[in-house]
Every structure is written in C-alpha cells, then in structure tokens.
Amino acid sequence: MTEKILILDFGSQYTQLIARAVRECNVYCEILPFHKGVQPDPAIKGVILSGSPFSVNDPESPDLDVANIVQQIPVLGVCYGAQLTAKRYGGRVAKSDKREFGRAILSNTAHPEDALLKEVSTTSQVWMSHGDTILALPDGFEVLATTESIPVAAFKALNTPHTLYGLQFHPEVYHSVEGKKILRNFLYNICGCHGDWTPASFVHETVEHLRQQIGSRKVIMALSGGVDSTVAATLIHQAIGDRLYGIFVDNGVLRKNEFQQVLDTYKQLGLNVKGVDAKNLFYTRLAGKVSPEEKRKIIGGLFIEVFEAEAKHIDGIGLLGQGTIYPDVIESVSVHGPSVTIKSHHNVGGLPDRMHLELVEPLRFLFKDEVRKVGLELGIPRELLFRHPFPGPGLAIRILGEVTEDKVRLLQDADAVYTRSLRESGLYDSVWQAGAILLPVKSVGVMGDERTYEFTVALRAVTSVDGMTADWAHLPYDFLAKVSNEIINEVRGINRVVYDISSKPPATIEWE
Ligand SMILES: Nc1ncnc2c1ncn2[C@@H]1O[C@H](COP(=O)(O)OP(=O)(O)OP(=O)(O)O)[C@@H](O)[C@H]1O
Ligand SMILES: O=c1[nH]c(=O)c2[nH+]cn([C@@H]3O[C@H](COP(=O)(O)O)[C@@H](O)[C@H]3O)c2[nH]1
Ligand SMILES: NC(=O)CC[C@H](N)C(=O)O
Ligand SMILES: [Mg+2]
Known part of the structure; x- marks a missing residue:
C-alpha cells in the first residue's frame, strides 16, 4: 500500500x-x-x-x-x-x-x-x-x-x-x-489517492510481509472457530503452509457438535489444526463455582494452561499467531479516564507475556467488516464468516450458576433448536447475535396430563453494530411461538421458555 x-x-x-x-x-x-x-x-x-x-x-x-x-x-x-x-x-x-x-x-x-x-x-x-x-x-x-x-x-x-x-x-x-x-x-x-486498499491487495501484501517476518520459523496459534482467528490463520497458512500449528480446544462449553464441525472446516481449508479435548479438565475446575467472574477467570486460565501444555509438544516454535483486530489496538484519546470492569473478557491475552514468543498479528489494522471481506477473498465459507459472535467462555456464561455436564447438554439442545429455527425462518442474518440461556430455576408445568417440574430457558436476540450497545430484537410472535413449542417438545428437561426484552445498557448481551 x-x-x-x-x-x-x-x-x-x-x-x-x-x-x-x-x-x-x-x-x-x-x-x-x-x-x-x-x-x-x-x-x-x-x-x-x-x-x-x-x-x-x-x-x-x-x-x-x-x-x-x-x-x-x-x-x-x-x-x-x-x-x-x-x-x-x-x-x-x-x-x-x-x-x-x-x-x-x-x-x-x-x-x-x-x-x-x-x-x-x-x-x-x-x-x-x-x-x-x-x-x-x-x-x-x-x-x-x-x-x-x-x-x-x-x-x-x-x-x-x-x-x-x-x-x-x-x-x-x-x-x-x-x-x-x-x-x-x-x-x-x-489528496490524490487512487484507492489501492482492496481485499485482494491486502491479501497479496500481507502474505508477502508474513513470509519475510516468519522466515523459516514455526508459528503456534490458538483458534476459536470464530472469524478473526480463522482469517488470521488462513493468511499465515498461505505464507508458511504446515509450519503453522493451530490448536482448537474443546472446553466442554461449545455449542452442539461445534467441536467436530469446526475441525472439519479447518480441514477443508487445509489448515493444520489439532483439536484438544479438555472437556473434563474444564468441568472439574468449574464444579461448584457459581460466581460469573470466578467462572470467567477459571476458563481464561485453563485456556492458557492447555495451550502451553500443547506448545511443549512442538519443537522449535518461534512465533505466536493472534487474531487481534484494529479496534483492539487503537490508542484513542480517552477523555473519560480508565473505565470500570463490567466483565473480565476471557481470552488468551495472558499468553504473549508468558510465552516470550514473537507475535504475528496479520489483522492488526483491520476492522471486523474488512476481516470478513478478506475472509471471502480467501475462500473461507460464508457460514463461518457471518456467524454470530460467540464468547470464548461459551455456554458457561449462559448457564447461570454452576456448570455441569448435564446442564451443558440441555442448553446445547435448546440452543441448537433456536439457531436452526432462526436459520430456517431467514431471521439469522437480521439479528446481530442470538443465544439461549439456562436459568437456575425450575417451575411447574403439565405435559400429557402429568405434572412436570423442569428448567426454564430464556431466549436472547439483539440488534447491534459493535456489541457496545444493543437493542433486543423484535422477533415475530409467530416465530417465538414456534420455537418455544419446539424447544419444550424436543428438549426433555425444559418446560418453559421466556424471551429477554432488555436492551444494553442497562442490561448486557450475555447474562453473566
Ligand atoms: N476454543 C478455543 N480454543 C483455542 N483458542 C481459543 C478458543 N476460544 C478462543 N480462543 C482464543 O481466544 C481468542 C479470543 O477469543 P474470542 O472469541 O474473543 O475471539 P475473537 O476476537 O472474537 O475472534 P474470533 O472471531 O476468532 O472468535 C481467539 O482469537 C483464540 O485465539
Ligand atoms: O470472546 C469473548 N470473551 C468473553 O469473555 C466475552 N464476554 C462477552 N463476550 C461477547 O461480547 C459482546 C458483548 O457482551 P456483553 O454485553 O455481555 O458484555 C457479546 O457479543 C458477547 O457474546 C465475550 N466475548
Ligand atoms: N463534535 C465536536 O467535535 C464538538 C466540538 C465542541 N466540543 C463543540 O461542542 O462544539
Ligand atoms: Mg470468538
């Protein structure tokens, strides 16, 4: 450029x-x-x-x-x-x-x-x-x-x-x-500009630049199945092929079938990614924990532990790949002073300090919409690029209170019905993010003349530009009626569905 x-x-x-x-x-x-x-x-x-x-x-x-x-x-x-x-x-x-x-x-x-x-x-x-x-x-x-x-x-x-x-x-x-x-x-x-900033020119120049930066060394990278890390990995892969070692961790709180689906996609993309099943480790450490902040910190810490353990098995790693994007690095002038912590966002942000590896961050100067355009240019499937954001701590922050394997299964099933229905009715792309939340309350119902005493699921869907502020999405009543029916009929253990009508602020998108 x-x-x-x-x-x-x-x-x-x-x-x-x-x-x-x-x-x-x-x-x-x-x-x-x-x-x-x-x-x-x-x-x-x-x-x-x-x-x-x-x-x-x-x-x-x-x-x-x-x-x-x-x-x-x-x-x-x-x-x-x-x-x-x-x-x-x-x-x-x-x-x-x-x-x-x-x-x-x-x-x-x-x-x-x-x-x-x-x-x-x-x-x-x-x-x-x-x-x-x-x-x-x-x-x-x-x-x-x-x-x-x-x-x-x-x-x-x-x-x-x-x-x-x-x-x-x-x-x-x-x-x-x-x-x-x-x-x-x-x-x-x-200014006499010519407009040379296009996805194709970005890919071309970035791959060249990555080859120079990396030379003959190896890169390790944590992948989440999300947009940023996948696009970054694909660029690095184009530059150095199988000297990129991707790690994707099953933390036990991914969505239904997500682990296998994401690994399959990575395979299709030709990426060298190892899936690590750490479910039990996460469940064990999360047992008995009910505080949202404590749950978040445990998950963030475990990601780093698992990743470091995997890194030890690969010889001669010289660099760490990250999906950092421009909003993460802009040093804007702050006029309001340091802001208070509302939620500790999990990520592998603790890694660079601990690993003493040189960073490779090919998306450091891109906005999210540009990352998606670059992804399309690289041939990454649309379903992946236009997926709703999904938080790193996953379903753990959508299961209020203690996380157990049974509750994860229940929420995965309800979430799968909800997402499937959004896609089938063409509403998926009209909301910015959607998900189901498992509440720690049981209530009484009646099914086939029998009394039930089961859990409640809250459905959340929001419209937003950047996640900083959000409105609850006005999903059609007919749609809500249909999903509610399907969840209660298909997911044993849930007998009540409610819809969240709070905007951010004052609420947040995730419940924990
Ligand atoms: N299940 C996972 N396995 C390995 N690494 C992960 C996993 N989930 C998150 N990460 C790492 O944590 C980083 C931050 O996660 P987060 O979900 O915030 O990513 P993001 O910035 O939204 O990017 P993406 O679009 O790739 O998800 C990811 O880029 C990835 O490096
Ligand atoms: O990668 C992530 N790690 C996290 O710890 C985390 N917490 C919230 N989110 C996502 O951030 C956006 C705003 O969420 P909140 O309104 O709940 O703060 C929404 O898109 C949330 O899904 C996270 N993403
Ligand atoms: N948006 C602005 O830049 C406002 C400038 C200045 N604070 C004003 O009120 O006129
Ligand atoms: Mg993500």
Missing part, C-alpha cells in the same frame, strides 16, 4: 467512524492520538482532524499546530478539528445559543467545481453535534456552506501551502446523506 490518510484523534465518539468511511472508499488510514502529530512518511497523503468533547476555548483543550501540517499535506478538519483550525488562524469560535445536535440542512454555496463539495446538492441533510460555533473566519478563508442556525458550516482557506478545509458537521455519520461523497472528494480530488 503506497498511500494512507492519517486521522488525528481529539477524543470524538465518531473517530472510528471516520476511519471506517475512509476505508470504505478503498483508502487505507490510521488513527493516532492528536499529540503524535504527523511524522514524515511519503505514504501519508492527507490528514483528517477529528471532533472532540472539548471546547477550543477551554484552557485544557487539546491543541495542535495545524499550519505546520498544512505546510506538508492537505488537511480536513471535522467539527472540533474545524473549530481548532479557525481559531488557530485567527478566527473566532464561541459558545452560541444556537447549538445543533442531530439533523440539519446544509446550504451549499460553494462554486460548483469546488474540489470538496463537488456534486453535493445545494441543500443536503447533515449530522451536527456541537455547542461551539465558528462566528468569524480568519482572513483569507471562505465560507462554503451554512445552515439555518450557523453562518459557517464549511470553509476553505484560500492561500495556504496545501489545501485546508473545515466542516462543522460530521460527514462520517450515516445521517449526513452526502457525507461519503464529501470524504471521497477529499481523498481522491484533494
């Missing part, structure tokens, strides 16, 4: 959306905290300054020498980025009684051939989120657009060494109807 855009982050909640939108225009980009500035790099074709929760007039607000960057390359300021630019060049930014949050109508007064607003309609819906307003532009700056409430919704500098634009609205937000077009104009018309 010979071109990239740098996004300097001032802590906006939308910074990642800017990156996603740029990538969707087939241009590679990276997010850096604003204070890292712009290091010399011929690949950098332009800089975007993000929004921020700060006001440029706060004494503590993040600051940057914008003019210094414009000496080197084109710059686009978004919201705070635009306000900071205006202020730095001598304009006036102030709190105004005309705040704008939400939709606004942009009046585009720019010349029809203006490089940034070219082909943008004369009135266009945009998304605003600001309390400060640019009240006066610096000398040598021109207004390109206004809204009913503000005099400067877009501007351009006339005499700077490189092109300099500012937008008060957020082109990266979906509700800015022509926002994508504006960003594309910036990338292609102003």
Whole structure:
C-alpha cells in the first residue's frame, strides 16, 4: 500500500467512524492520538482532524499546530478539528445559543467545481453535534456552506501551502446523506489517492510481509472457530503452509457438535489444526463455582494452561499467531479516564507475556467488516464468516450458576433448536447475535396430563453494530411461538421458555 490518510484523534465518539468511511472508499488510514502529530512518511497523503468533547476555548483543550501540517499535506478538519483550525488562524469560535445536535440542512454555496463539495446538492441533510460555533473566519478563508442556525458550516482557506478545509458537521455519520461523497472528494480530488486498499491487495501484501517476518520459523496459534482467528490463520497458512500449528480446544462449553464441525472446516481449508479435548479438565475446575467472574477467570486460565501444555509438544516454535483486530489496538484519546470492569473478557491475552514468543498479528489494522471481506477473498465459507459472535467462555456464561455436564447438554439442545429455527425462518442474518440461556430455576408445568417440574430457558436476540450497545430484537410472535413449542417438545428437561426484552445498557448481551 503506497498511500494512507492519517486521522488525528481529539477524543470524538465518531473517530472510528471516520476511519471506517475512509476505508470504505478503498483508502487505507490510521488513527493516532492528536499529540503524535504527523511524522514524515511519503505514504501519508492527507490528514483528517477529528471532533472532540472539548471546547477550543477551554484552557485544557487539546491543541495542535495545524499550519505546520498544512505546510506538508492537505488537511480536513471535522467539527472540533474545524473549530481548532479557525481559531488557530485567527478566527473566532464561541459558545452560541444556537447549538445543533442531530439533523440539519446544509446550504451549499460553494462554486460548483469546488474540489470538496463537488456534486453535493445545494441543500443536503447533515449530522451536527456541537455547542461551539465558528462566528468569524480568519482572513483569507471562505465560507462554503451554512445552515439555518450557523453562518459557517464549511470553509476553505484560500492561500495556504496545501489545501485546508473545515466542516462543522460530521460527514462520517450515516445521517449526513452526502457525507461519503464529501470524504471521497477529499481523498481522491484533494489528496490524490487512487484507492489501492482492496481485499485482494491486502491479501497479496500481507502474505508477502508474513513470509519475510516468519522466515523459516514455526508459528503456534490458538483458534476459536470464530472469524478473526480463522482469517488470521488462513493468511499465515498461505505464507508458511504446515509450519503453522493451530490448536482448537474443546472446553466442554461449545455449542452442539461445534467441536467436530469446526475441525472439519479447518480441514477443508487445509489448515493444520489439532483439536484438544479438555472437556473434563474444564468441568472439574468449574464444579461448584457459581460466581460469573470466578467462572470467567477459571476458563481464561485453563485456556492458557492447555495451550502451553500443547506448545511443549512442538519443537522449535518461534512465533505466536493472534487474531487481534484494529479496534483492539487503537490508542484513542480517552477523555473519560480508565473505565470500570463490567466483565473480565476471557481470552488468551495472558499468553504473549508468558510465552516470550514473537507475535504475528496479520489483522492488526483491520476492522471486523474488512476481516470478513478478506475472509471471502480467501475462500473461507460464508457460514463461518457471518456467524454470530460467540464468547470464548461459551455456554458457561449462559448457564447461570454452576456448570455441569448435564446442564451443558440441555442448553446445547435448546440452543441448537433456536439457531436452526432462526436459520430456517431467514431471521439469522437480521439479528446481530442470538443465544439461549439456562436459568437456575425450575417451575411447574403439565405435559400429557402429568405434572412436570423442569428448567426454564430464556431466549436472547439483539440488534447491534459493535456489541457496545444493543437493542433486543423484535422477533415475530409467530416465530417465538414456534420455537418455544419446539424447544419444550424436543428438549426433555425444559418446560418453559421466556424471551429477554432488555436492551444494553442497562442490561448486557450475555447474562453473566
Ligand atoms: N476454543 C478455543 N480454543 C483455542 N483458542 C481459543 C478458543 N476460544 C478462543 N480462543 C482464543 O481466544 C481468542 C479470543 O477469543 P474470542 O472469541 O474473543 O475471539 P475473537 O476476537 O472474537 O475472534 P474470533 O472471531 O476468532 O472468535 C481467539 O482469537 C483464540 O485465539
Ligand atoms: O470472546 C469473548 N470473551 C468473553 O469473555 C466475552 N464476554 C462477552 N463476550 C461477547 O461480547 C459482546 C458483548 O457482551 P456483553 O454485553 O455481555 O458484555 C457479546 O457479543 C458477547 O457474546 C465475550 N466475548
Ligand atoms: N463534535 C465536536 O467535535 C464538538 C466540538 C465542541 N466540543 C463543540 O461542542 O462544539
Ligand atoms: Mg470468538
């Protein structure tokens, strides 16, 4: 990749959306905290300054020498980025009684051939989120657009060494109807990008790069059957073939038949993966444990133990493969301070420190949707790439209270009926994640004139973009009626089914 855009982050909640939108225009980009500035790099074709929760007039607000960057390359300021630019060049930014949050109508007064607003309609819906307003532009700056409430919704500098634009609205937000077009104009018309960021070019360059990094050494990697680790492993496999040693652990809390199915898929993909049956070890250590955090920590610890034991059997391992993706590594500017732990996410994150192995992380710079596109390019089956997320601690955090083998079997059966029904009725792809939860309560029922006293299953389905917030999915009543019936009829031990209608927040997606 010979071109990239740098996004300097001032802590906006939308910074990642800017990156996603740029990538969707087939241009590679990276997010850096604003204070890292712009290091010399011929690949950098332009800089975007993000929004921020700060006001440029706060004494503590993040600051940057914008003019210094414009000496080197084109710059686009978004919201705070635009306000900071205006202020730095001598304009006036102030709190105004005309705040704008939400939709606004942009009046585009720019010349029809203006490089940034070219082909943008004369009135266009945009998304605003600001309390400060640019009240006066610096000398040598021109207004390109206004809204009913503000005099400067877009501007351009006339005499700077490189092109300099500012937008008060957020082109990266979906509700800015022509926002994508504006960003594309910036990338292609102003920065001169060609759009060389495609799944095919990524695969080609990454495999080359992996060959150089790994040389003749061996790589070991934990695989979960999920998207990220599978795509990462497939890339490494293309680079080094059977010198990749995959390990997939049956922790006893996978879904029904999942262990065998995943191993079969890996075989089809030509991956060298060893399935390790550690069910009994997990069941033994989980016996009697009821606290969600304790269960999570036991599982995380056992994954590492099993993995390290397996690694000892392979000679000459030099590297550890990981399915790390970009949201895991972005160093965004944190304005809210360290956040509290809601749940300890299991993973093998403890491994790199303990194993003293060099890391191979081919997906470090990709977003999830890009990982899926790369997966398609690599010929990985769609069913795997578009599977719902499944947590590493598996069904253990969907069995409330103590995990036993019998309860696992019960939940696996109920979950299988639920997933099958979602697929059969074409609803699977319309929800972001779905699963069944086994409650630690028995209740009375009647079946064939006989009294029953059995467990309850809760069904959960959510819509979401990234799992950070989620809405309960409004599944059709007919569908719920049918699944409830099927679960109770097919799974002995369950006589009641309920549907979870809580959103996140205040609830979470998983129950533990
Ligand atoms: N059953 C398992 N056997 C071996 N390794 C596992 C297993 N489950 C999880 N892991 C490891 O833990 C990592 C984190 O698990 P997690 O489910 O969070 O992955 P992820 O980031 O969602 O990626 P994926 O899409 O691959 O599941 C995986 O990438 C994998 O390396
Ligand atoms: O790999 C994982 N290891 C974990 O320990 C873990 N806990 C929750 N999840 C998944 O994260 C998303 C958000 O879940 P919560 O709303 O329950 O926090 C949902 O998609 C959950 O399935 C996990 N994934
Ligand atoms: N979204 C933003 O960048 C907002 C900038 C600044 N905090 C304001 O309220 O005007
Ligand atoms: Mg996973």
